Amino acid sequence: MTDTPLLDRVSGPADLKALTDGELARLAHEVRRDVINTVAQTGGHLGSSLGVVELTVAIHAVFDTPRDKLIWDVGHQCYPHKILTGRRDRMATLRQGGGLSGFTKRSESDFDPFGAAHSSTSISAALGFAMGREMGMPVGDTIAVIGDGAITAGMAYEAMNHAGHLGKRLFVILNDNDMSIAPPVGALSKYLNEIAAKGPLALFKAAAEEFESHLPGPVRDGARRARALVTGMPGGGTLFEELGFSYVGPIDGHDMGQVLATLRAARARATGPVLIHAVTVKGKGFAPAESAADKYHGVSKFDPETGEQAKAKSNAPAYTTVFGNALTDEAARDPRVVAITAAMPSGTGLDIMAKRFAARVFDVGIAEQHGVTFAAGMAAAGLRPVCAIYSTFLQRGYDQIVHDVALQGLPVRFAIDRAGLVGQDGATHAGAFDIGFLANLPGFTVMAAGDEADLVHMLATAIAHDEGPIAFRYPRGEGMGVDLPARGVPLEIGKGRVMKVGSDAAILSYGAHLAEALAAAELLEAERISVTVADARFAKPLDTALIDLLVEDHPALITLETGATGGFGALVLHHLAKTGGLEKGRAIRTMTLPDRFIDQASPAQMYAWAGLTAKDIAATIRAALGRVETITRPGLRII
Numbered sequence: 001m002t003d004t005p006l007l008d009r010v011s012g013p014a015d016l017k018a019l020t021d022g023e024l025a026r027l028a029h030e031v032r033r034d035v036i037n038t039v040a041q042t043g044g045h046l047g048s049s050l051g052v053v054e055l056t057v058a059i060h061a062v063f064d065t066p067r068d069k070l071i072w073d074v075g076h077q078c079y080p081h082k083i084l085t086g087r088r089d090r091m092a093t094l095r096q097g098g099g100l101s102g103f104t105k106r107s108e109s110d111f112d113p114f115g116a117a118h119s120s121t122s123i124s125a126a127l128g129f130a131m132g133r134e135m136g137m138p139v140g141d142t143i144a145v146i147g148d149g150a151i152t153a154g155m156a157y158e159a160m161n162h163a164g165h166l167g168k169r170l171f172v173i174l175n176d177n178d179m180s181i182a183p184p185v186g187a188l189s190k191y192l193n194e195i196a197a198k199g200p201l202a203l204f205k206a207a208a209e210e211f212e213s214h215l216p217g218p219v220r221d222g223a224r225r226a227r228a229l230v231t232g233m234p235g236g237g238t239l240f241e242e243l244g245f246s247y248v249g250p251i252d253g254h255d256m257g258q259v260l261a262t263l264r265a266a267r268a269r270a271t272g273p274v275l276i277h278a279v280t281v282k283g284k285g286f287a288p289a290e291s292a293a294d295k296y297h298g299v300s301k302f303d304p305e306t307g308e309q310a311k312a313k314s315n316a317p318a319y320t321t322v323f324g325n326a327l328t329d330e331a332a333r334d335p336r337v338v339a340i341t342a343a344m345p346s347g348t349g350l351d352i353m354a355k356r357f358a359a360r361v362f363d364v365g366i367a368e369q370h371g372v373t374f375a376a377g378m379a380a381a382g383l384r385p386v387c388a389i390y391s392t393f394l395q396r397g398y399d400q401i402v403h404d405v406a407l408q409g410l411p412v413r414f415a416i417d418r419a420g421l422v423g424q425d426g427a428t429h430a431g432a433f434d435i436g437f438l439a440n441l442p443g444f445t446v447m448a449a450g451d452e453a454d455l456v457h458m459l460a461t462a463i464a465h466d467e468g469p470i471a472f473r474y475p476r477g478e479g480m481g482v483d484l485p486a487r488g489v490p491l492e493i494g495k496g497r498v499m500k501v502g503s504d505a506a507i508l509s510y511g512a513h514l515a516e517a518l519a520a521a522e523l524l525e526a527e528r529i530s531v532t533v534a535d536a537r538f539a540k541p542l543d544t545a546l547i548d549l550l551v552e553d554h555p556a557l558i559t560l561e562t563g564a565t566g567g568f569g570a571l572v573l574h575h576l577a578k579t580g581g582l583e584k585g586r587a588i589r590t591m592t593l594p595d596r597f598i599d600q601a602s603p604a605q606m607y608a609w610a611g612l613t614a615k616d617i618a619a620t621i622r623a624a625l626g627r628v629e630t631i632t633r634p635g636l637r638i639i
């Protein structure tokens with residue numbers, strides 16, 4: 001037997017067909033080591049990837065990818081998949097500028113038929129591909145791999161409901177590791193655990209049906225009722241069978257023999273939708289991950305021997321921590337304050353509040369739509385709900401924001417973390433659109449924190465604001481290191497603040513890029529260009545008096561935001577257009593994120609690509625003042 005690692009002999013999934021089952025199990029071991037050694041260097045989503053190593057090897061061995069479409073839900077667990085599909089040599093570039101995405105991505109490989117990163121989309125996409133096959137498109141089988149967290153989202157049931165109705169051949173592999181980012185919540189999680197605890201139910205069900213079919217009528221019905229008690233469903237099936245799926249499982253998702261046999265049997269016999277329930281362990285095969293509370297869901301670089309993670313070097317507290325502490329203080333003062341997260345208690349900082357007020361923090365699972373309307377109901381009941389959802393994930397609940405919150409003028413407070421570009425999670429996680437999609441809603445109050453101290457005041461403002469919906473945004477990562485107030489003081493609604501007074505130009509900054517605005521002003525001071533820097537604080541209602549004063553007193557006005565076009569700058573232009581402010585011979589420029597998606601890199605690199613660095617701001621002011629300036633872009637890739 002050659003000592004060459006199997007992984008060195010595998011250039012793609014086709015090579016797996018020639019391996020024995022024993023070799024496939026050995027290959028899985030090698031892939032697991034590769035994932036650990038890679039992520040030790042790059043950081044990333046380790047726990048999830050380790051939990052699907054055997055599933056990944058077996059799926060590619062049994063099915064005929066890429067003709068068979070393998071779709072990973074969320075896609076954060078795709079590192080073994082990328083190693084086996086021709087990208088092993090690029091894994092060291094994972095989640096870096098110009099490198100591999102941390103999620104599946106169509107433009108990266110034929111083996112990534114559908115992009116992901118936002119949860120619970122895989123079954124819908126797989127069903128779409130299956131219908132393509134049914135209508136003659138060049139598609140083979142379709143396989144969606146979805147986790148026990150991702151399957152808590154309503155979209156997954158919409159898809160299964162439709163798949164059960166269509167009855168077309170489709171494979172859903174439920175990767176049940178009894179973990180979301182945090183321990184999973186909800187009745188479904190309890191249900192899955194009950195099934196998992198009962199052992200291979202499918203065999204039980206088949207045997208029971210065979211046995212029951214020989215029983216006389218009334219006795220048979222009694223037996224069926226008894227089975228229903230075991231499985232929890234009237235027909236004696238599982239929830240998934242009630243939705244029209246054949247259910248197989250639970251199987252041990254790390255037992256290569258079981259997984260291969262199950263996949264081969266399902267592939268040979270399926271005539272309609274099949275759900276295979278695989279029980280796995282998040283972080284499998286790496287003791288520090290398996291024993292960690294978060295199973296090393298998302299890690300920085302670490303020592304592959306000890307698992308010890310590199311500490312982020314920073315002297316300023318993270319915005320998230322500032323928010324979590326300030327919210328806990330507000331909750332201590334007001335029993336009506338409650339908080340809602342969609343499966344991200346630690347990411348949003350609600351875990352801080354939960355330490356003191358566990359009964360007032362609600363984790364709704366990966367269910368942003370429900371979370372928003374749940375908060376609306378709480379507001380209607382007289383509570384003061386704070387809905388803490390990342391900007392990018394808030395997109396998932398937009399109709400609920402419009403229809404259930406804004407239309408009814410309900411005072412839901414939205415704490416929008418990860419505003420702007422987020423770095424290694426890339427384009428799918430950018431918090432680019434919330435300014436535009438909230439500030440155009442009648443009755444909404446929309447704020448952005450210029451620094452972490454103002455975040456504390458904006459939270460206090462939101463808590464005190466019972467007049468209607470209110471939102472405040474803040475970025476991923478550390479603040480400016482400014483002193484934090486002992487207690488938040490509500491701001492005057494619609495009023496900005498002037499940070500620095502100059503005369504040649506004015507920057508009206510909205511949000512945390514205030515630091516870059518101040519740095520740009522400093523750069524220009526050296527050229528004897530004096531710049532006023534104002535912090536708008538509100539995108540709605542605008543501080544129109546401040547805007548008019550800035551236009552009146554300066555030959556040039558620049559607006560600045562870490563959001564897409566159609567946000568803050570557009571609202572300022574609307575105001576000026578309506579009031580004649582554009583006819584005063586002033587040079588007016590808006591600085592926003594560019595109208596394109598930006599791939600993962602460090603936040604600094606991404607803002608350089610976006611043209612929103614202090615140098616870019618200074619160059620824009622020089623240009624606005626008539627001093628021509630060419631700005632060269634680093635030659636890195638932008639999609």
Ligand SMILES: Cc1ncc(C[n+]2csc(CCOP(=O)(O)OP(=O)(O)O)c2C)c(N)n1
Nearest residue numbers: 048117118119147148149150179180181343
């Ligand atoms: C719509 C949406 N909300 C929240 C998230 C953040 N998120 C990423 S992975 C994850 C947990 C996924 O759990 P599960 O599906 O069980 O996968 P596992 O990590 O256990 O393999 C969450 C909440 C997301 N990606 N998409």
Ligand SMILES: CC(=O)[C@@H](O)[C@H](O)COP(=O)(O)O
Nearest residue numbers: 074076117298347418425476
């Ligand atoms: C995969 C996923 O969507 C989450 O794990 C996300 O990557 C978390 O982002 P933060 O690291 O900014 O909390």
Ligand SMILES: [Mg+2]
Nearest residue numbers: 147148149179
């Ligand atoms: Mg899970």
